[in-house]
Amino acid sequence: MRTEHHQAGAGEAPAPKPVKKNYIRPLDIKHGRIDMGHGAGGKAAAQLIEELFLAAFDNEFLRQGDDGAVLALPAFDPAEGRLVMATDGHVISPLFFPGGDIGCLSVHGTVNDVAMSGARPLYLSASFIIEEGFPLVDLQRIVQSMAAAAREAGVPVVTGDTKVVEQGKGDGVFISTTGVGVLPPGVSISGRNARPGDVVLVSGSIGDHGVAVLSQRESLAFETTIESDTAALHTLVAAMLAAAPGAVRVLRDPTRGGLATTLNEVARQSGVGMLLQEAAIPVKPQVDAACELLGLDPLYVANEGKLIAVVAPEAAEAVLAAMRAHPLGQDAARIGEVTTDPHHFVQMATRFGGRRVVDWLSGEQLPRIC
Amino acid sequence: MRTEHHQAGAGEAPAPKPVKKNYIRPLDIKHGRIDMGHGAGGKAAAQLIEELFLAAFDNEFLRQGDDGAVLALPAFDPAEGRLVMATDGHVISPLFFPGGDIGCLSVHGTVNDVAMSGARPLYLSASFIIEEGFPLVDLQRIVQSMAAAAREAGVPVVTGDTKVVEQGKGDGVFISTTGVGVLPPGVSISGRNARPGDVVLVSGSIGDHGVAVLSQRESLAFETTIESDTAALHTLVAAMLAAAPGAVRVLRDPTRGGLATTLNEVARQSGVGMLLQEAAIPVKPQVDAACELLGLDPLYVANEGKLIAVVAPEAAEAVLAAMRAHPLGQDAARIGEVTTDPHHFVQMATRFGGRRVVDWLSGEQLPRIC
Incomplete structure (x- = not known):
């Protein structure tokens, strides 16, 4: 059943097959042990959280399923x-x-x-x-x-x-x-709110943080130093919400597991699919080069100063303009849209005209990245 | 300057000498390293927090100096x-x-x-x-x-x-x-609120948690198993506050560093002294025996289901009665009073009619006790 996992970079996939279960098999609690993958923010981490933590702590707030609980x-x-x-x-x-x-x-x-x-x-x-x-x-x-x-x-x-x-x-x-x-009263933003037709925005280039940390860890030197994007994004969020009240449906910072994993989480939470445009996703050339050298896909590399937003289509331009006017959103881009998909797949139209599934991070890509 | 530290059990002390500084010398940040004592909840921990953490984070909330910040x-x-x-x-x-x-x-x-x-x-x-x-x-x-x-x-x-x-x-x-x-509006409880003449109460026997953990760690078996007192005390607190609104001035749970260290913290925060009655402090006989065997003083052993309260004298009996009526306060006792003392010493009238200083825990007594 490993075929469920299309690691990004594994080539073009045909029309995805239906997924009946979220996970290959339930956690073997009796004999199992924690491995690094349980902390990497991908499918194994999600499984651990659902089958062990949510099962024990179950309450309405945790079930919101977002990074913060609204109380x-x-x-x-x-x-x-x-x-x-x-x-x-x-x-x-x-x-x-x-x-x-x-x-x-x-x-x-x-x-x-x-x-x-x-x-x-x-x-x-x-x-x-x-x-x-x-x-x-x-x-x-x-x-x-x-x-x-x-x-x-x-x-x-x-x-x-x-x-x-x-x-x-x-x-x-x-x-x-x-x-x-x-x-504030009236604000409702959650990974559960994406609707088909919505627009997916990213606030800037992806992969900077993970590549900066990994370069340091591996003592790699590149021609230009790649720096982490670590930054507080709350003023950017405030500017976006002010630009189009009620139009921002989902906000998420793509940390562990990167853009790909975060969008898969949102797709699952909202019960939708997504179609991304590879050519529209901003990646710095030096990050791209470092990823190639390190065997990484920037879609799965952690960010610490970027957000993705799912926005009502009629407000997308206004929100994008507000992002670009903020110092932390200058390179913001429209990277795809929300689709109807009973399998909740995130797909990507590639630079070469193909289409592939961008799956969850499976196992561990970069341990201890945050 | 080690004479500043009267470890409990070190025998009777004469009238305490004035202390000019809180610590023997400032932290040597340039060459120093973290040692286990920095985590033990005594003087070294307090010094680390003040000279390193408070110095950096300084704000009105941290300066409240209590275990929770009022916001x-x-x-x-x-x-x-x-x-x-x-x-x-x-x-x-x-x-x-x-x-x-x-x-x-x-x-x-x-x-x-x-x-x-x-x-x-x-x-x-x-x-x-x-x-x-x-x-x-x-x-x-x-x-x-x-x-x-x-x-x-x-x-x-x-x-x-x-x-x-x-x-x-x-x-x-x-x-x-x-x-x-x-x-709730109108409630003001803080380590800064103790006043001379106030009464010091404890909600039950001390040392149970630390001795239970240490026995397990050292694989010691006693005739009766000593169990940790770990418990949530918020309903006990609610009962105490209801019994005498406005009369409870300080509440503190004596965890790391035990009763002695917690009372020293309060004495310093409030700028007062304390006089305890050794005979009034409840210690279970098996905890007392285990402490003797392990070379520990129960006054410095961590608790996880006990609280100390400093209460206005006229309300002490009402608060004590409310404590004793609660399952987690059945063995509550009046153990001393707040005194005027420019040196902020906690002193104790011993069982033998003497008086000694009950100092802060210095260094580490029980590492990783909570």
């Missing part, structure tokens, strides 16, 4: 807004990479998860798990980077916790951040 | 209440111990941090960092325990994240949880 605050009038909460663990290796480090990344990642609901991020918490022997000077550099990112985003770290584990029981530092924000 | 929600009327946010990383070893596991602990720990502000805990997020190779059956057991604890507490896990690290770069599973809750 009711009983003491408050919901007409004033709702609370949004999102959390993200950061285990990136190496801790310092071109364009950023685990500190600013842990602010951006969670600010973005809150922002992708349409909410205004307000506060962050931070939990540090530090390995014994970690140099204080590195910890300070990370914490200062985090503080600078929080200041720049206008989202303060208001509470935290620090734990230390013995040498060999951790890896430098792991940072879990949680963000809360307020969703 | 304003701009879109909402503060007369309806305020938001409280708290976070806690859990790295306990072993993952399973008598009376609990990392799963229920990670719910209780954060529910309690929110509750100690007087807030009603509403929602939790959970970030899992899992080591490659970890058995799925153990993960399921942990997640189910967490879900059961969340259900029992009435505080659902509404969003989460899962990361996987390579074998040897983690230790089974680490769980960071964040909680939010709503603080």
Whole structure:
């Protein structure tokens, strides 16, 4: 049944076959073990979450299935807004990479998860798990980077916790951040809202973050340094929502698993298909070249400062214009559209006139990329 | 300058000397490294937080200095209440111990941090960092325990994240949880609010959690199994607040560093001293015996289902009665009072009629106890 998985780059696929089940077989909880693929953001990760975590924690908020949960605050009038909460663990290796480090990344990642609901991020918490022997000077550099990112985003770290584990029981530092924000009344943005005919937008070039981290990890030097795109996207989101109120249906930041996996998630959540135009997807030439060298497909490479938006067709131009007018959306592009597809496939019209299925990331492409 | 540190059990101390500085010397950021003591919740941990984390993140919310931050929600009327946010990383070893596991602990720990502000805990997020190779059956057991604890507490896990690290770069599973809750209007509970003449209460026997975990870790068998006291304390808090509105000034759960360290934190935050009565502090005989065997002082051993309260003297009996009427406060006791002391010492009248300083935990007593 591995034929279900068309890894991008595997060539043109014929008309996709119907998929009866989401996964090949259920998790073998009795004998199974966690592997790196369970953390890579692809199908194995989704399966672990559904069959183990959702099965245990099941509630209406988790079932929303988005990166942030939209919550009711009983003491408050919901007409004033709702609370949004999102959390993200950061285990990136190496801790310092071109364009950023685990500190600013842990602010951006969670600010973005809150922002992708349409909410205004307000506060962050931070939990540090530090390995014994970690140099204080590195910890300070990370914490200062985090503080600078929080200041720049206008989202303060208001509470935290620090734990230390013995040498060999951790890896430098792991940072879990949680963000809360307020969703204005009337805003409804979710991976469940895409409709056939909607337009798919991306805020800029893809693959920068993953390639920057992997280059550092593998000590690869390219002619030009590729920098991570790590950035807080909440002001970009605010500009998009202001440009066409009610027209933005889905927002998602394509981190682990990249653009391909994120769009597959949305297709499944919304019960739709998608048709992308390969030629329209922005990839920097040096990222493209590095991906070729590393055997990666940029569609599956993590981003930390990009978003995808699914937008009502009549508002697509207005939203795109608002994105391009923002410093973090200058290279925004229209990359495809939402289709009717009972199999919820993401397909792509290739540069060469063919069409192929862009499947979920299966297994692990880049471990510890965020 | 080590004489500043009177480890409990070191014998009677004369009248304490004035302390000019909080710490012996500032952190050596340039050459220093993280050691296990930085995670033990004592003076070294407090120093790390102040000189490195607070220095970078400085803001009005962090400066509250409590385990949860009390926040304003701009879109909402503060007369309806305020938001409280708290976070806690859990790295306990072993993952399973008598009376609990990392799963229920990670719910209780954060529910309690929110509750100690007087807030009603509403929602939790959970970030899992899992080591490659970890058995799925153990993960399921942990997640189910967490879900059961969340259900029992009435505080659902509404969003989460899962990361996987390579074998040897983690230790089974680490769980960071964040909680939010709503603080009713007019409630003001903080470590800064203790006043001379106030009464210090504890909700039950101390040291159970730390001794249970350490016994498991060291494979010690005692005649009776000592179980962790891990429990969610928010309904106990609600009962206490209802019994004497406005009279509870400080609430704190004495986790890492135990009762002694927690009271020292409060004494410093409020700028007061404390005088405890050793004979009044409830310690189970088997915990006392195990502590003797292990060379521990129960005053410094972590608790996960106990709270200390500083209460206005005229309301102390009413609050104590409310505690004793609650299943988690049956053994509640009045253990001391708040004094005027420019040096912010916690002192204790011993069983033998002497008086000694109960200092902060210095360095590490029990690593990875929560």
